[in-house]
Amino acid sequence: MKMRLFTALAALALSATSAWAAKDTITLGMVLEPPNLDPTAGAAAAIDEVVYANVFQGLTRFGPDGSVRPDLATSWDVSEDGTVYTFNLQMGVTFQDGSSFDAKDVKFSLDRARSDDSVNAQKQLFAGIESVDVVDPLTVKVTLNAPDGALPFKLAWGDAVMVAPESADQNATHPIGTGPFMFKDWAQGDHITLSAYEGYWGTQPKLREATFRFISDPTAAFASMMAGDVDAFPNYPAPETAAQFKSDPRFKLIIGSTEGETILAMNERNAPLNDIRVREAIAHAINRQDLIDGAMFGYGTPIGTHFAPHNPAYVDLTDLSDYDPEKSKALLKEAGVSNLKLRLALPPPSYARRSGEIIQAELAAVGIQTEITNMEWADWLERVFKGHDYDLSIVSHTEPMDIGIYARPDYYFGYHSDKFNAVMAELDKTTDAAKRTELLQEAQRILAQDYANAFLFQLPKIGVANAKIEGLWENAPTQANDLTEVYWDD
Template sequence: MKTIKSIIGGAALLLAAGTAAFAARTDLVIGVVLEPPHLDPTASAAAAIDEILYANLFQGLTRIGRNGEVLPALAESWTVSDDGKVYTFNLRSGVTFHDGTAFDAEDVKFTLDRARADDSTNAQKQLFAAIDTVEVVDPATVKVTLTSPQGSFLYNLGWGDAVMVAPETADGNKEKPVGTGPFKFGNWAKGSSITLVKNPDYWGEPVALEKAEFRVVPDAAAAIPALLSGDVQAFPQMPAGDALIQIESDPRFVVAIGATEGETILSTNNGKEPFNDIRVRQAIAHALNREDIIAGNGSGYGTPIGSHFSPANEAYVDLTETYAYDPAKAKELLAEAGYPDGFKATLKLPPPAYARDGGQIVASQLRQVGIDLEIIPVEWAQWLEQVFKNKDYDLTIISHTEPNDINIYARDDYYFDYNNPAFKEVMNTLEATADPARRVELYKTAQKIIAEDAVNGFLFQLPKIGVWDAKLEGMWENSPIQANDLTDVKWAD
């Protein structure tokens, strides 16, 4: 009997060991193309920051869900006054920052006042322009009063630029971010990876992953072997190139072609000659063959657009024929503008393949009508400093991945340097309008104005080409906001 018991006991140990061996994984390595310049989403326009930290480490009063809906986050509920100007937020109880300090109404006031201050470095400061006052009613209640009704206010509070920060740690968030989310900061191996670890004191439903490493993998040459070897298990935005067909046929992986909020445009310096002449901008628009640009943009996917608006939005208008591909018309317009022999300009291209690869095609197409572009590759930090901040450029290619951001064309000092009072009036009316049907009509009008003004070369909506291990669950197929939300991600048992 003793021998039998020993055998049974040994079998039990073997079974337990086997069960442990086959337990679901709790770590994940995610490939990202761009390394963020720093880790504070409230102090930069770089989408790479939100792609790592939004909803994972930092949270706002509201959040944008996987279907683009506004959801409660640190505010569990809210009420709105009859005149649409006063929002009263009821905050969740028991929420702490990762350093152990409590989150309360004082932090909300600090965050919103900081974001809208005269010396604010928030890249989307305009989001907070309608706020008149932020009042602490009690530790769990905040009253925000607007100068006028703003139909998009709750949506705006769901942006990464509106996440809550604490006065004790805000100044250090660029290097050591401290938030309230289900993950907290692990480490940043600059040039290589950023690691988040599970927050054991999280106020909400615990996440399944114990650790998530965001590894910088800039191109297909590095991404393909990393994926096939299993070193990286997920690419929310896969730089697959021509290898995507091979990956699609491999049952080990899921390939999900989704939609983003990324309007990919040939950004144009409207305040600089010769681009301050609408005929020159119209000529550029007529010279662009979107289908060829999409075919060579690094993925071969994308939806043509004729204005700065996502085709997935109910208010979208197809304006691609406003200036249809017509090289002869482009030459005619250039001659009318005083450039019968064309002119020379520069095209600054940031690292992503849609810019570097697509830029070669754009330069070739514009060369056919007499516009000779000098291609200048720039790193992301250079692009932010030279192009976005200092307007030191002629043309550039970039995807604007912020959600529903057509209002940037109304900003006085934005890097396009575009100024149209009629467009600003539409945006002002939109901001004060809550009726959904009326907002749709205003969005349509706004799209038509900037399309007709040929403010930029509107190219295509950036696709979301997600590739990940077939055993992984909960990844987002679409990108209604620039984020890789790992809240529901887990490995199948």
């Protein structure tokens, strides 16, 4: 009898221990699988969604409110002329392979990102850096070729994280950073798992392990949440079922905003899309509210330029490209365009696929036929983003305040404006906040008046989570699933 009682108590204790242990693990759903895990060598948002603030850290970082905060740099000083930033680094920091982090790693990371052979997707962020110098192991000096009040903001991007020369080449498949979580495993097509790094220099996370599961199908995403196979879906891909979670006490629905300007990109290298009248005709043929209602089930904010409506510098320019199919027809006639056939390339996210079907019908109504090609993410990056082999495409640009992409000479939609470039050049060297706002608003107007793309809606952040989970971001000031403050509240 005593043996049976002991066995029963042991089993009960084991069960209780297992139940308790489960509360320091989490499984998150993700729509897209990242093509690699190196944020300094890839443009896909899914990379940062796994590793930003978790595995990798920068000198600065974005907080959940969008503010720029110290990270591996405790503070920084700026010279009077605004061209020299001196960063003071955290003490006792190590990479997850045990090697130390110091000013030499900062120099390596920034020099690597801005080098002639850099493959960094946001190389432009580092274009203003003239030199990076090690002052001592905990101090690094960054000298700019012109004043740049936005440098701490630029260094908060995932593309600006710190890497080590010993491990940088392997970060695509086995990332090694300085963050609170370290890479554990990657089952291609299924999941990536991170585990807490015991040697982390800062406050240890409350989670012991985090698994990111890749579930692209909206129906499967709903089923996985309802079955408890996934604890949270920070970017839930099925807005049509989101309301069901709101009325279920087992879950919480987290509605916020993102930096994701959703656009119908137009490849201006290809005729007749190089004709502003054709681009304007396409913009007027699209009913934004149809997209928000039909593709996003009522979630989303109409936009008329490439800028987030929640930003204080935003200008509402939607009236310049309001829904007016008769004007579209007149513009096409004026441009001498008839029987136009265009290729519409759609990446996997449901917002793109659903919006594409609606836009196809609306363009057909004004005489523009489109052939839809549904692409996997890697194919889209290779053929559209890198190869420029497309006419139209739908994608959300989720990088923070990324209006500067329109000044890039070889960017995938091929837009060029000397006037816009001049405004952005002036912005780069302006530190006065009021003047920066004026320049940002002028840049927005230029893009809207040039019909650089068809601007559709700001992507909402629709999150679904177990009701006991705390600490997930409501808004998305950058592409991230920051787990540093996430815990289970029993």
